[in-house]
Every structure is written in C-alpha cells, then in structure tokens.
Amino acid sequence: MRLDMRNALIVTVLVLGLMWTGELSAQQRGGTLRIGQARSPVSLDPHLGVSLHEFHVLYAIFDGLVMYDENLGLRPGLAESWQRIDPKTWVFRLRKGVKFHDGTDFDAAAVKWNVERIKNPETRARVRDLDVVDAVEVVDPHTVRFRLRTPTGLLPTFLAERGGLMVSPAAVQRLGPDHGRQPIGTGPYRFVEWKADDHITLARWEQYWDRDAAYLDRIVYRIIPDESVLVTNLRGGQVDLVMDVPPKDLGGLKREGSLAVRQRAGLGFYWINLNSGAPPFDKKAVRQALALALDRPAMLRSLYFGAGTPAAGPVAPASWAFNAALKPPGRDLALARRKLAESGLPNGFTFKMLVGSTPMYRTNATAVQAQLDEIGVKAELEIAETVKVLQQVVARTYQASSTIWIGLNPDPDLVLHPLYHSAGLFNKDRYRNARVDELLDRARAADGQDERRTLYRDAVDLIVDDAADLWLYHPDVTAAMSRNVRGVPLSADGRLRIRGAWLEP
Amino acid sequence: MGASIVGRIALTVPTLLLVSGLVFSLLLLLPGDPVLVILGPEASPEERQALARELGTDQPVPVQYLAWLTRALQGDLGRSPRTQQPVVRAIGERLPPTLELAGLGMALAIAGGGILGLAAAWRPGSWLDRLSLAVCTLGVAVPTFWLGILLVLGLSLHLGLLPPSGYVPPREGLVANLRAMVLPATTVAATMGAVIARTVRASVVEVGGEMYIVTARAKGLPEVAVFLRHVLRNALVPILAIIGLQVGRLMGGMVITETIFAIPGIGRLAVDSVLARDFLTVQGVVLVMAVWVLLANLIVDVLHLVADPRIRRL
Numbered sequence: 001m002r003l004d005m006r007n008a009l010i011v012t013v014l015v016l017g018l019m020w021t022g023e024l025s026a027q028q029r030g031g032t033l034r035i036g037q038a039r040s041p042v043s044l045d046p047h048l049g050v051s052l053h054e055f056h057v058l059y060a061i062f063d064g065l066v067m068y069d070e071n072l073g074l075r076p077g078l079a080e081s082w083q084r085i086d087p088k089t090w091v092f093r094l095r096k097g098v099k100f101h102d103g104t105d106f107d108a109a110a111v112k113w114n115v116e117r118i119k120n121p122e123t124r125a126r127v128r129d130l131d132v133v134d135a136v137e138v139v140d141p142h143t144v145r146f147r148l149r150t151p152t153g154l155l156p157t158f159l160a161e162r163g164g165l166m167v168s169p170a171a172v173q174r175l176g177p178d179h180g181r182q183p184i185g186t187g188p189y190r191f192v193e194w195k196a197d198d199h200i201t202l203a204r205w206e207q208y209w210d211r212d213a214a215y216l217d218r219i220v221y222r223i224i225p226d227e228s229v230l231v232t233n234l235r236g237g238q239v240d241l242v243m244d245v246p247p248k249d250l251g252g253l254k255r256e257g258s259l260a261v262r263q264r265a266g267l268g269f270y271w272i273n274l275n276s277g278a279p280p281f282d283k284k285a286v287r288q289a290l291a292l293a294l295d296r297p298a299m300l301r302s303l304y305f306g307a308g309t310p311a312a313g314p315v316a317p318a319s320w321a322f323n324a325a326l327k328p329p330g331r332d333l334a335l336a337r338r339k340l341a342e343s344g345l346p347n348g349f350t351f352k353m354l355v356g357s358t359p360m361y362r363t364n365a366t367a368v369q370a371q372l373d374e375i376g377v378k379a380e381l382e383i384a385e386t387v388k389v390l391q392q393v394v395a396r397t398y399q400a401s402s403t404i405w406i407g408l409n410p411d412p413d414l415v416l417h418p419l420y421h422s423a424g425l426f427n428k429d430r431y432r433n434a435r436v437d438e439l440l441d442r443a444r445a446a447d448g449q450d451e452r453r454t455l456y457r458d459a460v461d462l463i464v465d466d467a468a469d470l471w472l473y474h475p476d477v478t479a480a481m482s483r484n485v486r487g488v489p490l491s492a493d494g495r496l497r498i499r500g501a502w503l504e505p
Numbered sequence: 506m507g508a509s510i511v512g513r514i515a516l517t518v519p520t521l522l523l524v525s526g527l528v529f530s531l532l533l534l535l536p537g538d539p540v541l542v543i544l545g546p547e548a549s550p551e552e553r554q555a556l557a558r559e560l561g562t563d564q565p566v567p568v569q570y571l572a573w574l575t576r577a578l579q580g581d582l583g584r585s586p587r588t589q590q591p592v593v594r595a596i597g598e599r600l601p602p603t604l605e606l607a608g609l610g611m612a613l614a615i616a617g618g619g620i621l622g623l624a625a626a627w628r629p630g631s632w633l634d635r636l637s638l639a640v641c642t643l644g645v646a647v648p649t650f651w652l653g654i655l656l657v658l659g660l661s662l663h664l665g666l667l668p669p670s671g672y673v674p675p676r677e678g679l680v681a682n683l684r685a686m687v688l689p690a691t692t693v694a695a696t697m698g699a700v701i702a703r704t705v706r707a708s709v710v711e712v713g714g715e716m717y718i719v720t721a722r723a724k725g726l727p728e729v730a731v732f733l734r735h736v737l738r739n740a741l742v743p744i745l746a747i748i749g750l751q752v753g754r755l756m757g758g759m760v761i762t763e764t765i766f767a768i769p770g771i772g773r774l775a776v777d778s779v780l781a782r783d784f785l786t787v788q789g790v791v792l793v794m795a796v797w798v799l800l801a802n803l804i805v806d807v808l809h810l811v812a813d814p815r816i817r818r819l
Contacts, residue, residue, distance in 0.1 A: 042588055050545060121552060126545050177589040196590075196598050197769035198672060224670055224767040228654055232662050232669045387537030387782050394546045418547075425547040 031503035032218040033485065035496070036230050036239035040197055040223040043180035046165035047118050047125040052406045056243060056496035057221055060202055061101075062165035062185035065092060065111065066156045070489035070497070072410040074156050078106060078166055078186065087151035087445065088134075092159075094142045098209050100168035101190040108138040113169040115146075128425055129158035129414075153447040157411045188214035188499045197223055215487070215502035234259065234480060240503075241481040241488065243496050247307040250478060259480050262490045265318040266477040267409050269311050270304075270364050272353070272470035273393065273401045277429045280349055281399065287467035289339035293375045295331045299367050300473040303360075307478065311471035313464040314405070314415050318474070318492035320449065321412040321456040326464065328471075336375045348376025354401040355381050356389045364472060365402035396429050404475075410493050412456045416440055420463050431468045513806055517799045524795045525577075525788065529570045532784050538562070539782040543586055560586055562784075573788060582792075583785040585778075592789040595774060600793065602672045603770035606762065607755055609686055610693030615748065618698035622705025629710050637702060644699025649758055653692045653765035660688065670767040689766040693758060697751045704747045708740040715739075741812045749805035753798045 041054040046062050067077035079092040098106040115136045118125040132152055137145040146155060158164065171184035183191050188210070189202035200221040204214045222239055224230040227246045231253070233239045245253065245261070254261045274281040274290075281287055296310035312328040315321050340346055355365040362383065369379040379400070384392075392398040409415040418425040421440045422432045436459050443455035477494035484504040489497055540556045541548075557563040561572060576583060582592035625637035661669035667688055673681040712718065713736055721731045760772035771790055778786035 045589075048589075121555070124544060124556065126547070128547055177584065180589045195769060196595065197773055198767070222671065222767070223769075225764045225773065226654075226670075226767070229657055229670045229765055229767065232657055236662055236665070236669055238669060238671070385537060385780055387542055387780065390541055390546055391537050394541065 027212075027215055027487065027502045028505055029215050029502070030217050031505070032220060033216050033241065033498075033501060033503060034239045035219065035221045035241045035243075035498075036224050036233050037221060037243060038223075038225055038227055038230055040225075041200070044183040044191070044194070044200075045180035046162050046167065046183075046185075047114075047123065047127055048180060049162075050126045052494060053244070056498070057200060057202075058162075058165060059187070059495060060189040060219060060498045061183050061187045061191055062167070063098075063187050064160050064164040065094075065166065066160040066164055068160050068410060068491065068493075068497075070491055072491055072493060074160055077160070077164070078111075079159070082156055084153065084155075084447065085145075088148040090146040090148070090155050091139070092144050092146070094144065095209060096142055098186050099207055100171065100184055100186050101205055102168050102171050102184045104168055104170045106166060106186050107141045108144045109141070110166060110169055111144045112136040112138055114166050115163070117167075117169075117172070118163055127161070127163040129154075129161060130163045132158070151445045153452075154411065154413055154444055157413070160410075161414075189216075189219055192218075197225075199223065210499075213499040215500070219498065237482070240485050241479065243479050244494065245478040245480045247305040247475070247478075250305060250307055253480050258483075260483055260485070261478070261480045263307065263476045263478045264490055265309055265316065265492060266475055266494055267316045267318050267415075267492050268404060268406045268494070269314065269316065269474045270360065270402075270404050270472045271311070271314075272365075272368055272472070273403055274469050275396060275399055276431050276468060277396055278399070280345070280351060283343045284466055285339045285343035286345065286349075287470075289336045289343070289375065290372060290377065291329050291467040291470055292332045292336035292339065293372050293377070294329075294368065294470060294472070295371060296328050296473055299364070303363050303367055304473065304475060308473045308475040311473050313460050313471055314419060314469070315412050315456065315460050316474040316492075319409075319412055321453050321460075323457040323460060326460065331371075333375055340375060340377075348378065350378040350380060351399045353379045353381050354389045354392055354398050355383045356386045356401075356403060357383060358386070358404075360404070361402045368402070368470070368472075406494070410491075412452075413440070413444055416456065416459060416463075417444065420459070420468060431463075431466070433462055433466060433468075436462050509810065510803075510807060513803055517796075517803070520799060521792070521795055525574070525792055526570060528791045529573065529784075529788060530566055532779075532782075532787055533566050533569070535779075535782065537782050539586065539784060542781050542783075556586075573785075577788075577792070582789040585783050585786045587778075587781050587783045587786075592786050595786060596771065596789050596793055599769055599771050599774050601674070602768050603759060603763070603772065605675075605682075605686065606689055606693060606768060606770065607752075607759065609690040610697065610755065611748075611752065613690050613694035614697035614701055614751070617694060618701030619705055621698070621702035623709065625702070625706040626709035626713070629706075634706075637706070641699040641702050644695045644702075647695065649692055649696065649761045650765060652695055653688070653762060656688045656692060657765070670765070672766075672768045689762050689768060692762050692765070693755065696758070697755065700751060701744070701747060704744050705740070708743045709736060712736050712740045738812060742809060745805050745808050745812065749802050752801035752805075756794050756797065 037053060037056060039053050041049065041057055043049050044057060044061065046058050064077040065079040066074050069075045078095055078098060080095050082090060082092045084090050094108060100106055115130060115133060117123050118127045118130050132148050132150055133146055134149045135147045139145050166186060168184040172179045175182060181194055188205055188208045190205045192201040192203050194200045202219045204217055208214045224233055230242060231246065231249045234242050250261065250263065253259055274287055276282055276287065300306060300308050300310055309317055310328040312326045340348060353365055355361050365381050369381060372379055389401060393401055405415060417440055419427055420431050420436055421427060422437050439455050439459040443452045446452050446455065477490060477492060479490050481488065485501065486504055487500040487502050491497065539562060540553050544552055544556060561569055584591050585595060621637045621640060625634040628634065657669045660666050668685050671685055673685045675682045718731060718735055721735050759770060760776050763770040763772040771793065774786065775790045778790065
C-alpha cells in the first residue's frame, strides 16, 4: 500500500513535469517582432539617457545586475545573489560564463569599471542613485563588494535601474562617444543597426545565458512620430506591438477586438508642480485651497478618456507603499474659499503657470485654470518649450508648472526623495518639512519592506496634508499588440520587458 | 550669359555666411541652455559651468561663431553634444529621403499644376476653368497635416493600397521605395501644385491676350506653334519665379510631412535639434537648407536666362 502511494506520487510528479515541459515547448523560436513607438531614443548608452521610452530598447540589449520581475519585485540578473554585510557594505555574487556581445567576459572587474564610469563626472552620466556608493572592490572574479557613503537598503533597487545596466568596458573604450549609437551589453538581443529616426534592429544573442529569454530572431523598433499614423500602422498590421497607446484610441481598439489591448494602473502622475519656496505658494492654506478646488475625476474623464486613477498623492495605488485609506480630496469650493480667506487672500490672486508644449500639459493646465477660476484664483498660462520650462524650474523663477512625473519609480523612494526631501535632486529651495526628511532618511536606511511601507505612508500623509503639489491623476500604462504576440508582460512602470516574448506562428 | 552665372555663384558665398551668422546669433538669443538639456536639472552649478566651458557656450557669441566657422570651413561641423553623433553623419543619413521627397513632390506639383493651369487657361470661364479653380482652392486651403492623415486613413487603412508610413531606401527595391513615397509626395505637392496652377493660368491667359499673339495668329501660324513658341515661352518667366519661391517654402512644409509619414529626413532633425538646443546640429542643418534654396534659385535664374533673352543683357 505504501509502495502504491509512492508510485502514485512519482507518476503525479512525472505527469506534472511533462505538463510543465509541454508548457515550455509551446514557446516558439523564430520570427521578427516589429514594435512601433512615437519617440526615438536619443542615446542607447544606458548611463547617459533619462527617457522612459528608451527602456523599451535598453532592456533588450542590457541586463541589470538586479532585475525587476513583472510585478516590479527584485530578482537576480547578472548578480545571482546579494547580501548586506553591514549597514554600509553589500556583497554581490555574479553569474558565471556571461559574455558581452563583443565576446569579452562579464566579471567583477567589469562591474567595478561600470560603476566608476557612472561616478566619473567626465562621463556626464544622468544616474545619480549611485552617488551613495563610495567604492567598489573586486573580491574575486565573480564577487564584488560595494562600500557606501551612507547606509541604505536600496542599493539592489538602484542596481535594477539604469546604474545597474552593464555596458562592455572594451566596447566603450573602443567606440568612445559612438557607443551610444552601437551599444554592447550582455542582454538577450544584440544590436544590429540604427537608422536614425527610422528604425533600430536587434538580433538574438545566441550565447545568452538564459535560453528561455530570447525566442525571437529579430526585433525591429520602428519610429513613427505621429500618434494617429502609429495606431494606423498597428491596425494595418505593419507593426505588431505598441506601448503607451494614445488614450483616445484605447476605446476604439478594444471595441474592434482584432488586437490584444492591455491596460493597468501606472505609477506616474500628471501634476501641477508648485514652487512652495516663494509666494504665494509658500503658504500651506493657499496650496490646500487649490487642492480643494480641483475636480480630479472630471479631468480624468474628459481629458484622458478615463484611462487612469484620480491622484490622492505622489504614490500611486499601483505601488506597494500606497495607503488605500488616503483618498483624493473631493471638490469643496466653500472650504477652498475659507482656506483662501484664512491665508489673507479672500478675493483670490493671480499666478503664472508654466506649461510645456506637450498637448497633455496644455489641456491639463487649461482645465486647472478653469476650475481655479471658480474660487477667484486666476492662472495665467505661459506656454513654453520644454527647455525653457526646465530652465525656470531649475532657477526657481517659476510659480507653478504643469507637467508629468513618469513612472520611473517602482520604489517609492525614487519619487518621494527627489521631489520632497529637502536635499532631493529636484526639490532644492522648494518643499521643506523636517519631519518628512527624517522619515525618508529612515526609510532609505531601513531594510525590510514592511518597515519602509509604514515610514512612507507617514511621510505621504504629511506631504498630502501640506498640499506640497497638486497631483491630478495617475495615467494607466497601456500596450496593444497583435494576437500572436506572446510573453510580453505589462508592468506598472510602463517599461517594455521584451525578454521572454515570442510569436505564435 | 556665362559671366552672369559665375557672378551669381560667387554671390552665394557671402549669402551663406550671412545666413549662418544670423542663425547662430538667433539661436543664442533663444531662452534655454543646451547645458541644462544635456546634464538635466539634477546637475550642480559647478558641473554646468564645466560643461559650458567644454562646449564653449560661456564665450561671447562672435567668438563662438568664429570658432564654429573655422572648423566648418575645414569640413568639421562638430559632434552633437546631445546625441554624441557627428553632425556631418547625422545630416548625411537624413539627406537622401528629404531630397527624394522634395524632388518627387516638386515634379508632381509642376506636372499636376501645369496640366491644371493649362486646362483652365484653355477656355477662361469654362466649366474646366471653374473646376480647376475649385481644386486649387482646396489644395491651398487644406492644411498639410490634415491631408496627410486623410490620405493615410483612406488609401492605406481602408483601401490597403499603399503602406501608411515609413521610408524604403531605393537600393532595397525601387518599387517599394516609390510606393512608400506616393502619399508623402502627394501631400507635399498639393499646396505647391495649386499655386503653380493658378500662376500658369494667369500668366497664359495674360500673354494670350497680347497683341503679338494676335499678330502670330494673323500670320496664319498653326495654334500649336502659337502656343509653344509665343504663349508658353513668354508665360514661363513668372511661372519659373513662382516655382523658385516654392522650392524655398518646400523645406518648411517638409517637417510636417516627414513627421506624419515617418520619413527620417532633415526636417525632423531640424525641429528636434532646435527643441533640444542642439546648436551644432541646427547650424549644420541650416547650412544644408541654405545651400538647397540658393541652388534652387540659381537653377531658376539660369532657366530664366534661357527662357528670356532680354534678361541676359541686364
């Protein structure tokens, strides 16, 4: 009898195993996936760019030391494991036998070289997360030790971002500034061709360490700048996959039903950035009045075709640190007027709002302008090019600015620290709350997600009560693809993770 | 005639200098620092200063211009600090599609505009004339971007006749190349063709009423000879002038057409570079565009000399 049980168990395991391999073999090798996108990368050097859409290409060519899984949890990448030895020391064990696309070895020396490249001011890297690293030491060819300036539990997160994407030292030394246009990484696809403003072609890297990541023969990214024409190409079958589908087309594409349309809550947000370092927004009651005068659900419905969630604060419902108890403030004009009176401006006031030339910045600004008008607050819109907006925001010569924070923030630290810590990269001389600083510092040094969640929720409560900015809504992340495209996850950060994608014949 | 052409060619040099100098100073008047675009808002003032020193943007404008000019004369247009690509290469990659689009668009506009204009001038006031006027009014009034999108939706998505967008280099197949060019070239040609048609009509009708045409007919010349030898030749002078002007305007419209049809050309490079304050690339593009306009005008001038012997004496 016992023997039978054991046999049954063995048979079950075997059957399950067969089912599992059956599942695997369903994935087909071969084919060319054509991806359409409106914007062209500026550079494919992962350390030099900042744009979200560049990740769609970067994640195919480069591996991170640490990677995000579909749900933005951390998983091993080029590093197989990592360990925090003490508050300021981390050790990473590297995968063996990995080669860059130029045939050179990926090893501890390459990691050290990459981090030092990012930290060298001459490189002009836009990666600031690694400022926290004091030194990288090669322990043995497959082990590196990071020594930090200040304690942080966030190093693996930082190494899952641009700073952890490993470029070939030999290629950068050989190509110099041309590396950005013929990038060499260790990822599942190697670079083949970049025809400026037209297309980028990648081919499978045959020596890739993960056989279950590179199924396609080729990937072609076609740059189609006009959104209507981009969607037409998708409908007509000239491209197979489009990320960031224009919200106006989502409804139509879903109704037609010939394409697979995916949509999920995103981490970014449209917002009005308030310069709380100068009048009139240095007064908390003034900012609160504005926050109470906005009808977020109406804006989301009419301006963004409902493809999103009204924002209660800078941390989106899609984040693990989101506090469901926090609701977006409802529109309350009477209370808004009382807040204005409280701050000594019972008849309202006039301010200038800088608006980038992107259409969504403009429509958002116009809607905010109309809604604020009802409490006597007049917003004068100053439409300007992005560079000019940037200049004034950096110089703090602006009062308010209509803009977007794109979902580059799987970790709440990556949005809260730069925007609301008094030493934050984008916050100098703006929002200041000593208690928020303290909470964010503690969260950065902490280890466990539970402890950090509590700290971030407390910080967000304060930031929202201060009405530090006007958060409007979190746009959904979207993708539309032909029905034969498989294995493409859609993550809340809106980055295309193409490893594992395959085409059904 | 030879001396007159050489004189015109010689004039292009100071014109190019003037254009490049003007564009250079205009660019530097634009608000927005290229250093900020490259380093981002997170950079410290010291880092920005260091890059400005490296790029030379901390120098006075005339010094910057002279430095650029010296290098440009040696064929070095510099390397874009934004994309890290040499400017000469960036322009070289994008010039062929733009030139092809401009050439085909021009040819289509001249052929279409010519036929439409002549048809209208044949019997002024007839239904053919009125139809031509209607078509031309539409051609001028319809905005390029709208016409482009309509063509894509109609001919490509609904009828499936042509690819909606994209560029195929001629070496990858001439047929595929031309198929991809039909819609954009038509879009480019619409406005231009309409203007040409109206000019052709006006000019032909005007010349047709001249006394020397009456004389030619009275001499008993066949109608075809009257038209070709006397009407067309005399009507050609203002038509050539208008075509010359359109070639210059063409570059402006190119940006929109290239964007709609995803053609990797000079127009898109120009706009992207201006928006990013990528001055070196803008300077290179402007130089190429200026050469293009000057060359087109030179050709028109030479054609004028051929068409109208009176000009040769000036």
